[in-house]
Amino acid sequence: MTRPRVEPNSVFLNIPYDKKFQPLYLAYIVGLTELGLTPKATLAIPGGVARLDRIFSLIQQCGYSVHDLSRVELDRTPPPTPRFNMPVELGLAIAWAKLNPNRHTWFVCESVNRRGQKSVSDLNGTDFNIHDGTPEGVMRELANAFVRRVDRATVPQMMRSYMKIKRVLPKIKSNAGSENVFTARMFSELITTAAAIRNKEKLL
């Protein structure tokens, strides 16, 4: 298997795609973009046999990955089933980073302290980034995980951009012709919007 070229600015974002998670989804996009990083997600990857291969290839392309385990819970649709996509993708990233420590670094986020160590006890000894389930918490944890020596975005700056993207979201949705933010097109539009807001705020 050939190794894909690593994009050092790219972050594989492993998060749930559901309406309840939307504020944190926006926070991850804005936070990473404010830090000069480009989020990548599986939204553009179609289902099917090759899906897992393509997910693994995307992880390999990214210098970093962020895995949010705060919503690994039973869904309401019978039969109640835990959502295992996030832990599976975390496992792929861990294995890849173990074999290639200079090519990939992973971070794991949770909203409740010590819950992650309970649900995935194999990760005992790992520092979880606890975001308390709030956009501000996500910004804080991203700023702690990804440190820039110069041109460092502060959490209040990131929150200003977050409020701005929330304000323009209806227009971005109508521009993309989509009500659902968890689509490949909306994901790329939101990343570009976050970058344009960062640029505009800098000029003020």
Place this chain on the structure above:
Amino acid sequence: MGRSVIITTPIPSVEEVARSVGVSQARLRRIREIIDGTYPPKTSKGMASGLDGRHRDADGKITEKRGNRKTVSLNTKKRAKAGISS
């Protein structure tokens, strides 16, 4: 796994970000227009010199003005002259 990493790569420009995620120039232009629409317009020279009889604060709030003074300032002066404390 380290708790934090130092990022040394340069921050990509908006155009670079748009290109890397597959957003066209036309879509980027539209996004920029949407964002620009949320910021208050810059104060022009004419407005600053009081030609439109209004005063626009930096945050975009508009108040009435007379000459080169905001009416708030004029009222305060008038009240002070009349010996009315605020």
